[in-house]
Amino acid sequence: MxxxxxxxxxxxxxxxxxxxxxxxxxxxxxxxxxxxxxxxxxxxxxxxxxTSPTSKSSIPGLRLPHAQSLSISEATSLLRHGPCTVISLVGPFDSGKTSLVAGIYDLLQRGPVGGYAFAGSSTMHSFERACHDSRRDSERGEAHMERTERGEVLFFHVDLVGEGCDTKRAALFGNRAGEEYTLVQDEPDRAKAYPELRRSDVLTVLVDGAKLLNAGERHQVRAEVRLTLRAFVESGVAPPWQCLALVLTKLDAIRKDEAGREGALSYFEALVAKVREDYASSFAEIQSFIVAASPKTTNAHRGEGMHELLRYWMADPARNVPAAIEQREVPKERAFGRLPLLTTARGGI
Incomplete structure (x- = not known):
């Protein structure tokens, strides 16, 4: 045998x-x-x-398009397909940029948000990964968000349909590591290498609410916001047709601190007033919002304040655009620069 x-x-x-x-x-x-x-x-x-026994070509199936965050070239291509609003999320590390994107996506899965309903996404996997650690399925003790890796900006994409509207409008959320935006405070020219800034319809600057509870950190937060905006304006990456949203994050942390919450909210109001005083002529519109995108406590419900913010993001991006700006020549040296500067104002590409 x-x-x-x-x-x-x-x-x-x-x-x-x-x-x-x-x-x-x-x-x-x-x-x-x-x-x-x-x-x-x-x-x-x-x-x-x-062929070989392990050849991939011998495995039956259908290759699906990837559903990860979009690169600059992929986002540029998407802009040509129809009306689209571009939102840049700016803020230091741990200010809540990824939480903001994940919060919007999660809310849209439950129903309309701010008058807009979910109509699809080409970055579904990235959305799901961003949301996972804040969901019960992750079995974490508290909500958590992945840290954005340093490198080129990546975009989350979602298609939305407004109430009483038959056509879709896309939204692109530019997400870049907070450390890279912090660098422009000392080196404003760095901002010229961030194409998402010049192309944004709404520049969204995040203010970390948890840090405003600390009297020792408040002045640093205020300085960071003002220095960042000054760098953007001086380097020419904030065109005058662009809208500005100042977003106070982590509302649940503010409400939890009974002793410091009034001071934190008052300080944010003063910061908004100072930004309006200094930059009213630099932006088409400046609005402030207070949100709890992914609360870690029960002091705020998930997505609180996000309905108003989404409405602002998706409002007509052609607000207060002078005719002379529409005829401005666009720099050709970068991919975004090769697109018409006001694609959304002209009804999309």
Missing amino acids: TTMEDVEESSGPQCANPGCKIASGGRCLEGFSEASACPQFGKALVIVPG
Whole structure:
């Protein structure tokens, strides 16, 4: 009777199963201790010319389009397909940029938000990954968001349909690591290498509400916002037709701190007033919002304040656009620069 030891001493293919390693001294894939007991043993291995047993081309199926965050070139291509609003999310590390995007996506899965209903997305996997750690299924003790990796800006995409409207309008959310935006405070020219800023319809600057609770950190937060805006304006990446949204995040943390919440909210109001005083002529409109996109406590409900913010993001982006700006020449050196500057004002590409 032939044993495994006998097979190990022989040469050549011994099994018709292409995954079996018995000919090279391995174990029987079917689990037989004696090779002769295996129905595949001793049969010729049939290989179709031009293919291999592990060739991916031999695996039936349908290749689906990827559903990850979009690169600059992919986002540029999407702009050509129809009306689209571009939103840049700006803020230091842990200010809540990813939470804001994930919060909007999660709310849209439950129904209309701010008068807009979900109509599809080409970045579904990235949305789901961003939302996972804030959901019960993750089995985390508290909501958590992945840190945005440094590198090129990536975009989340969602199609929306407004109430009483039959056509879709896309929204692109530019997401870049907070550390890179922080660098422009000392080196304003860095902002010129961030194409999402010049192309944004709504520049969205996040203010970390948790830091405003600390009297020692408030002045730093205020300085960061003002220095960042000054860098954008001075470097020319904030065109005058652009709208500005100042968003106070982590409302649940503010409400939880009874001793500091009034001071935090008052300080934010003062910051907004100062930004309006300094930059009213630099933006078409400046509005403020207070949100709890992904609360970690029960002091605010998930998505609080996001309905108003989404309405602002998706409002007509042609607000207060002087005719002279529409004829302005667009720089050609970068991919976004090769698109018409006011694609949304002209009804999309």
